[in-house]
Amino acid sequence: LDPVSCVIHEVEKARSKNLVASLLTLDVKGAFDTVLPGRMQRRLRDQGWPLWVIKWVRSFMTNRTARSRLGDARTDEIQLNCGLPQGSPISPILFMLYTEPILHIGDQGMKFSYANDVAILQSGQTLTECIEKLDRQAKILLDWGIQNAVSFDHQKGELQHFTLSSKPKEYPSLLIGNTSLQANQVTRWLGIWLDRKLSFLTHTRNWTAKVTSCVLPVVLYEIEAWWPGDHTLAWRRKKLQELKHRCGKQIQLLSKAIHMSLRTILPIYRSTPLPTLFRDGGLPPTRIIKRAYSIATTRLTKTAHLLPISVDTELVNLDKESPNPPKIYNSTNHDIHVYSDGAILPDGRAGGAFVLFQAERKNPTQSFIIGYKVEPIDTEIIAINYGIQKADQKAAIHFATNIIVFTDNQTAANIVNGKSSPTSWKEVTEIRKSQQD
Structure with a gap:
């Protein structure tokens, strides 16, 4: 998430100067499979890595074979002349070192890279000015890719403008190769939803929906089996009395899990009060959620005593x-x-x-x-x-x-x-x- 934090910082810095900004995201096609061993070693030498590191990387990338398996059937082994192993934890690091020159080519402007995701940020007085700068940077980037056997997937590219105007007078698009990229109102990059005003409202809604659909069903699994409601009936001194539930510890544990989930997905401080937390997250507190379960159970229980045994009247x-x-x-x-x-x-x-x-x-x-x-x-x-x-x-x-x-x-x-x-x-x-x- 560090590249996203840097993008947000640069956009806010441009806003402090009364400027607007535009972000172009591109995806490296093939990624790990396109890394050439010889070019990788040259890249490490240019970056000043020790000789033993370069030799280790050469050993890591050469003499590799692969074959396919379907059930008990196996194909013959084939020699792999290029590429990085997909499942190795070192492969993303080596790929970022392989594409490191992207961060230094072209004119002034902010470039960000993480694995096979590349982003270019430009600021200016108008969005049209930002598009012109992005167009120049994109052409330089594509030319570098041709020279270094790195291709970009134009279809996966996205364009996002950042402006505080409620109704922008302009919202230009960008032409990358033969692909026209229309500017988005909201763009997802590295798991974060970036909207035009950086309000993170869409990001909060999407992740709150995931909490509602994933976390709450897990935390509240089979709660109707053990939750008696705010009050329960029990015999005391030969009388049927209404007593308060004795599940305070259980509810406290459930509330803690829900609070931690909300604080994780929302861009708030640790000291944010709980009412604000639930309001921004769009979720009710645990005591209201459990009350909904108890209402359904109580309604069915009381209705059963009012109706005859026969269901089909x-x-x-x-x-x-x-x-x-x-x-x-x-x-x-x-x-x-x-x-x-x-x-x-x-x-x-x-x-x-x-x-x-x-x-x-x-x-x-x-x-x-x-x-x-x-x-x-x-x-x-x-x-x-x-x-x-x-x-x-x-x-x-x-x-x-x-x-x-x-x-x-x-x-x-x-x-x-x-x-x-x-x-x-x-x-x-x-x-x-x-x-x-």
Whole structure:
């Protein structure tokens, strides 16, 4: 992050002189793979490195081989004549030494480099003046790249202007080779979002969103299992009393983790008060977050005592209308056997499948997706209903005396036969109508 800090410092210094600034970022194409061993050694000699360092680098870059592997299959080894190993911690350092002349070529202006990321910063009275300076510097940089076998990816280049004007009169673009770079309102460089006014509002929002989506679910994992709410009911002296929770230590640990995360991502001082911290981060304090969990739990708990046991209030008399089919069937060879099953898929969606047998012949298996937020018992009932409907559509239905359903869920069978409180009332009604027919 040191190059980003230097860029911010130079932009603020230009602002103190009532100047504007423009930043051009470029990406070295290929990066480590394009480093030539001989040119690397020459670069180290020009920089004054000891002979033993140069010899070590030569040994590090030469006599390298590579081959591909897929399972148990391997290709023949090939000799690598150039490049730096991708996984070595010394490779980024050597690459920065290899591209070190970039920082000294061209006219006056600030240049920054980190690994394969290069940036040029220019300031001036107007943004057009900054673009003219950047254009000259970019041409010099591209010419140096051609001479040193270093190519830049024009498509990944980005242009960012820095001005305090709310509505700039000009916002020019820059032509790099055959690529026209349009100026951004916000540019991400080395993990930092730089906006036109350096307000870091976008940077804060993006990282706060990551805290909300990553840190909070991890910190608050299964909190609803142990968090009783601000108050809990307990028996004291043969009376049911409302007592305050005893989870103060747990909440303190959670709050500390959230505070540390916010202080890490926000550009604030260590002494910043907590109210300011939560306001700038756009996150509620822990006590408000846990209150939201307790409200959901309390609402479900209290509602359960107010409602009857039966969930489907529209089918209060449905149990009385059950046809009560006989328990023993005299199956014939032409009867249709329906084997059904329902399940919850790994992505959270509910689905089911069924297969029909008649005269010892198997019909093709059919599967279907129901959707999200479906209980497992409902998937079983829906699968039974779909299987019966498919059996009714068969041309050979006229030869069958019975449609016999086989399911591995006893609860679903009880609901269909009217032996327990009904759920999935639409499908249950259709199944019982088929039973009556």
